[in-house]
Amino acid sequence: MTAGESDRFHARLKAFEGQPAATAGRAKDAVNVPMIRHWCEAMGDTNPAYQGPDAIAPPTMLQAWTMGGLSGHTDRSSAYDELFALLDGAGCTSVVATDCEQEYLSPLRPGDEVTFDAVIESVSPRKTTRLGTGHFVTTRMDVHANGELAGTHRFRILKYAPAAAREPAPQAPPRPRPVINRDNQGFWDGVRDHRLLIQRCTACAALRFPWLPGCNACSSPDWDTVEASGAGTVFSYVVMHHPPFPAFTAHEEPAGAGGPYAVALVELAEGVRMISNITGVPYDKVRIGLPVRLEFLRVDDTLELPVFRGEAA
DSSP: OOHHHHHHHHHHHHTTTTSEEEEEEEOSSOOOHHHHHHHHHHHTOOOGGGSSTTOOOOGGGGGGGGOOOTTOOSOBOHHHHHHHHHHHHTTOOEEEEEEEEEEEOSOOOTTOOEEEEEEEEEEOOOEEOSSEEEEEEEEEEEEEETTEEEEEEEEEEEEEEEOOOOOOOSSOOOOOOOOOOTTTHHHHHHHHTTOOEEEEETTTOOEESSOOSSOTTTOOOOEEEEEOOSEEEEEEEEEEOSSOBTTSOTTTOTTOTBOOEEEEEEEETTSOEEEEEEESSOGGGOOTTOEEEEEEEEEETTEEEEEEEEOOO
C-alpha cells in the first residue's frame, strides 16, 4: 500500500471515530456477591471492603460486569461491525488486545443494575509491529449503575495483517528479562544474593508478594523484609504446550528445548504465593500439593531466577 493509499484508507477509518460501538447495553447479571467472591478468591484479595453486608465490588471488576461471555455480545452497533469489516477487507484479519485504562467514579454494590454505552474513540494511522501491519482501535465504554455513571473503560486492540513468517534465528533466543523498578529492586537484589525476600508491613506485620509500594491490608507505606525458608507446595499450575519457546532449554525442563513445561503458583511456607517454574520432575508429574524447594537457576551471564524443584513424596 502506497503512502497516498494508506492516507486515504485511514481517512475512511477515522470517519468512524465518535460513532457508537454499543448503545444501551445491559449487563447479563446484576452486581452480585458470588461473582465478587470468585474474583477475590482468584486474585487472593482479602480486603474487608469486599465482604459482609455493606460490601462493594472491587473497582477492577468494572469490565467483568459488561463482558459478553461465551454467548458473545448482542449489543454491537452497525458502525462497529462496518469498521471491522473494512479492516478485514484490507487484510487486517487478526486481532490482539494491547492495553486498557479504567477510571472509577463510584463503587458498585450488590444489586446494582449495570448498563453501558460505548463509542469508537480513535483509530490510529497505519502502524507496523512485529506481529504485522495494521491499525490500533480504541473504544471507550461508559459504565452506569442504576443510571449513574460509575466508571469508564478504554480498551485498545490492534487489527493487523500478520507479518510473513521469519526464518528462525540460528541461536536460541534469550530468556525474557524481568522488569525491575524502584518498587521491586530489593527483591532482585535478594535474588542476586540467593535470598528470596518477602515484604512485611511494619505497621500490621502482614506479608505480601509480589512487592508493592504500600500494604494492601492497612495501606501503610512502611515495610521491611523477611527471608523465605524456601519450602513450599504447588497451589495451582498449568502446563505450557504451545507455542514452543526455545528460551526454556533442556537443562531446565525435562521435556527438552521449547517443549512442554510446568508453570506453578507456589504457596510458600510463610503463606504468600508466587509464580515460577517447576524443575526436577517431568511436567506431567506436577500435581497440586507437590512439595517443592527453592533453588536459583542461572539462565545466562546476566540473569538468575528463583525456581522451585519438585521433591519426592
